[in-house]
Amino acid sequence: MLDATWIENFRCFRQLSIKGWAPVNVIVGENGAGKTTLLEAMFLAMSGSPQKGLLLRQFRGNDALFQGDPGAIVDAIYAEFFHRLDLGQSPEIKLRGKGQENRTLKIIRGRGNVRIPRDAATTKDAEILSPIIFDWWTGKKRHTAGVKVTPKGFEFENTGEQLPSNWFFYAAQTPVPARENADRFAAVRRAGGAEKFVSTFKSLFDWIDDIFVDSSVGTPVLSAVDRYQRVPLPLTAVSGGINRMAAILLAIALRPKGIVLVDEIENGVFFTKHLPFARALLRFSREYDCQLFLSTHSQEWLRAFAEAAEDRVADIALWRLSRGAKTPEMRRFTGHTFKLGIEQGAEVRREKGDQEDVPSPSDM
Amino acid sequence: MFPRLLICEGAEDHWFLHKLIETWKIQRFHIQPAGGNTKFANAISQFELEKTTAFNGLADVVVVADNNDAPGARFDNACAEIRKAFGASAVPSGPQVASKSKPRCSVLMVPWTGVEGTLEGLCVDAAKDADKTTGAHVDAFLATLKAETWQSNSRFGKAWLRSNLAARCAVDPFVPLGKAFNDKKHAGLIPIKHKSFKQIADFLAKVEKT
Numbered sequence: 181m182l183d184a185t186w187i188e189n190f191r192c193f194r195q196l197s198i199k200g201w202a203p204v205n206v207i208v209g210e211n212g213a214g215k216t217t218l219l220e221a222m223f224l225a226m227s228g229s230p231q232k233g234l235l236l237r238q239f240r241g242n243d244a245l246f247q248g249d250p251g252a253i254v255d256a257i258y259a260e261f262f263h264r265l266d267l268g269q270s271p272e273i274k275l276r277g278k279g280q281e282n283r284t285l286k287i288i289r290g291r292g293n294v295r296i297p298r299d300a301a302t303t304k305d306a307e308i309l310s311p312i313i314f315d316w317w318t319g320k321k322r323h324t325a326g327v328k329v330t331p332k333g334f335e336f337e338n339t340g341e342q343l344p345s346n347w348f349f350y351a352a353q354t355p356v357p358a359r360e361n362a363d364r365f366a367a368v369r370r371a372g373g374a375e376k377f378v379s380t381f382k383s384l385f386d387w388i389d390d391i392f393v394d395s396s397v398g399t400p401v402l403s404a405v406d407r408y409q410r411v412p413l414p415l416t417a418v419s420g421g422i423n424r425m426a427a428i429l430l431a432i433a434l435r436p437k438g439i440v441l442v443d444e445i446e447n448g449v450f451f452t453k454h455l456p457f458a459r460a461l462l463r464f465s466r467e468y469d470c471q472l473f474l475s476t477h478s479q480e481w482l483r484a485f486a487e488a489a490e491d492r493v494a495d496i497a498l499w500r501l502s503r504g505a506k507t508p509e510m511r512r513f514t515g516h517t518f519k520l521g522i523e524q525g526a527e528v529r530r531e532k533g534d535q536e537d538v539p540s541p542s543d544m
Numbered sequence: 545m546f547p548r549l550l551i552c553e554g555a556e557d558h559w560f561l562h563k564l565i566e567t568w569k570i571q572r573f574h575i576q577p578a579g580g581n582t583k584f585a586n587a588i589s590q591f592e593l594e595k596t597t598a599f600n601g602l603a604d605v606v607v608v609a610d611n612n613d614a615p616g617a618r619f620d621n622a623c624a625e626i627r628k629a630f631g632a633s634a635v636p637s638g639p640q641v642a643s644k645s646k647p648r649c650s651v652l653m654v655p656w657t658g659v660e661g662t663l664e665g666l667c668v669d670a671a672k673d674a675d676k677t678t679g680a681h682v683d684a685f686l687a688t689l690k691a692e693t694w695q696s697n698s699r700f701g702k703a704w705l706r707s708n709l710a711a712r713c714a715v716d717p718f719v720p721l722g723k724a725f726n727d728k729k730h731a732g733l734i735p736i737k738h739k740s741f742k743q744i745a746d747f748l749a750k751v752e753k754t
Binding site: 498500511513516517518519520521523524525526527528531532 | 578579583585586587588589590592593594595596597628629
């Protein structure tokens with residue numbers, strides 16, 4: 181479980197220090213305050229390859245096709261991770277917790293190296309190690325991975341560490357591939373958790389009679405049987421939102437003590453499903469001891485989440501990111517304050533101005 | 545920035561306190577109506593969530609609660625709400641006694657410590673002195689109704705003030721108590737400078753100095 185995060189020179193964060201992560205963290209803040217960046221930073225630090233950086237770029241809608249000088253392309257891909265695009269200031273992300281998540285990532289732009297393999301026929305076979313290096317530190321041990329530019333294209337190195345397979349990041353807009361959900365469901369079933377997942381999902385959608393892994397033109401897909409039409413349909417074909425909800429619950433259920441980061445948790449969820457989905461998230465998180473980081477813009481979802489928590493709020497924290505004068509600022513509220521404030525109709529997503537505190541006559 | 549927060553029950557208490565503070569020239573408080581005497585803790589949380597900067601600099605929190613017909617129980621209720629919002633260390637030992645926590649918390653009981661009644665009851669003497677003739681009529685009216693047999697100072701005060709305001713405010717017999725304090729059209733219905741309000745004003749003035 182993560183306890184703290186320090187970020188320096190990463191995207192919009194000049195510096196950000198967060199202490200006191202709870203088992204369940206809800207993150208709010210206006211557009212551009214840094215909610216996605218915070219989740220990305222943690223995900224990147226938990227990974228073991230610069231390829232995840234490319235993936236994050238794609239999650240943000242950037243094209244995966246490049247043209248031009250390979251070295252310049254690598255610079256361009258990773259430059260956006262540097263605060264104010266300043267390649268001279270190395271981004272650093274420190275995660276502190278109780279397990280393997282205790283790691284630090286430094287992204288360094290050094291000097292590129294040309295390597296000529298021993299069996300190279302000509303110098304055209306030379307590999308260029310890009311000037312962008314990802315260094316992960318676990319204690320005093322360093323794990324380095326770079327990006328190689330070869331005649332065949334890019335090759336992403338991997339640190340080779342045995343990292344936990346229960347750390348996940350769900351971007352705000354990216355669809356979850358059908359195969360990914362099918363694979364995870366199979367893994368959950370092998371671990372004996374399929375029944376709980378299926379019954380929870382059936383309680384969310386009463387028209388679902390069963391969920392199983394089917395095959396569609398040779399690809400495994402997670403399918404649901406419609407109670408009324410008796411037709412098995414791939415979840416991806418039914419609804420992107422349902423598919424995403426399934427993916428998030430499966431990620432939590434995959435292995436105990438995981439970490440799941442979800443950007444814009446409300447995306448694709450119909451308003452009447454906020455409450456049961458929030459209940460399912462909390463139940464799964466607690467039963468599988470999975471730490472959650474959920475960002476949202478939705479007051480409707482926040483209200484549902486507070487209601488779903490009932491009186492168990494000690495493991496919940498609300499975090500509010502706001503654009504500070506120099507760098508975003510993060511404020512922590514206890515689950516207790518969050519719940520009570522929501523009950524009073526508070527606007528929890530942003531700080532109000534310190535205005536005249538007298539209601540208008542229409543308030544009376 | 546006012547490092548003092550007043551949490552009251554409803555909008556009418558809010559208007560009363562606002563006018564009292566303004567008239568008696570007491571240093572400003574944030575005033576947050578809770579929407580009921582069981583929602584003081586919620587209102588404090590709302591304030592924390594919505595005005596974080598102000599909340600961080602908070603020195604004093606005063607919960608203003610009506611005694612109704614059970615001063616002891618209502619004080620205990622206010623303390624329970626403070627405990628819910630800030631923890632046991634913030635609970636004051638008695639009405640008008642500030643705790644030693646940060647922020648300091650105190651409870652102001654209305655009409656006054658140990659006195660049964662509500663804000664309406666507190667306003668009776670001021671309204672009566674503002675118009676003695678109508679006041680005497682309202683006394684007679686409630687006597688006719690045998691209101692003393694209700695055995696409730698709280699309901700008696702409400703009935704008295706409502707009848708009085710209806711009789712004296714021809715343009716709006718339903719005039720809300722808050723408007724009676726703050727609307728210039730209704731100035732004089734309840735003179736806020738009246739001696740009935742002095743002890744409350746003195747208490748609030750003392751908070752600003754702690």
